[in-house]
Amino acid sequence: MQEKRLVLASGSPRRKELLAGLGLSFEVITADVEETIAPGTTPVDAVQDLAYKKALAVANTLSGGLVLGSDTVVALEDRILGKPADAAEAKQMLAMLSGRAHTVYTGIALIEAETNRxxxxxxxxxVVMRELSAAEIDAYVATGEPMDKAGSYAIQGLASTFVTDMHGDYFAVVGLPLQLTAHHLAAFGLDVLRQGRG
Structure with missing residues (x-):
């Protein structure tokens, strides 16, 4: 039986669905954090820092429990691609990713509210994408799917038809690296295999 309170500091329906798949009981409290990345910040630092800020913003409102924050960016060479501001930017990002390999970074942070551990x-x-025609990019952006996604695409959605190869963690690309999350949850006393269906 799960005893520790678990809070997901994210309003992302994708992260909620992925975490729910582990069978743990949790609640969602959306973090009100400005998701800006300072110039020169590496993708690794960016996603870890934003994940921590989200988790901390929620943990500071609680007297106890374990808070999970997460953040995802797409990086093409050294350029970080976050969520597009509008359709034009989404089209620009997709044109940049077309026919090329890029890296998706997903950071997680866990904070134990009562101890600040x-x-x-x-x-x-x-992730490798096939060549996309301008017409395909226009049609995809018109669906609205890219608009709240890092890099302007959802690998679990229509953009699955664009991806030709992937090396790493599919769930991390969707928004939450489950193996990594479960590993760190266990260190805080939440063993998914023992408590996930309790």
Whole structure:
């Protein structure tokens, strides 16, 4: 039986669905954090810092429990691609990713509210996209799917038809690296295999 309170500091329906798949009981409290990345910040630092800020913003409102924050960015060479501001930017990002390999970085942070004990980590996954025509990009952006996604695409959605190869963690690309998350949850006393279906 799960005893420790677990809170997901994210309003992402994808992260909620992935965490629910582990069978743990948890609640969602959305973190009100400005998701800005300072120039020169590496993708690894960016996602870990934002994940920590989200978790900390929620942990500071609680008297106890374990808070999980997460953040995802797409990086093409040294350029970080976050969520597009509008359709034009989404099209620009997809044109950049077309026919190339890029790396998706997803950071996680766990904070134990009563002790402030914390851990942060990151998973990097390489994704390769086929060549996309301008018409395909226009049609995809018109669906609205890219608009709240890092790099302007959802690998679990229509963009699955664009991906030709992947090296790493599929779940991290969707938004939450489950193996990494379960590993760190266990260190805080939440063993998924023992408590996930309790």
């Amino acid at each position: 914390s851990v942060r980590d990151v998973k990097a996954t390489q």
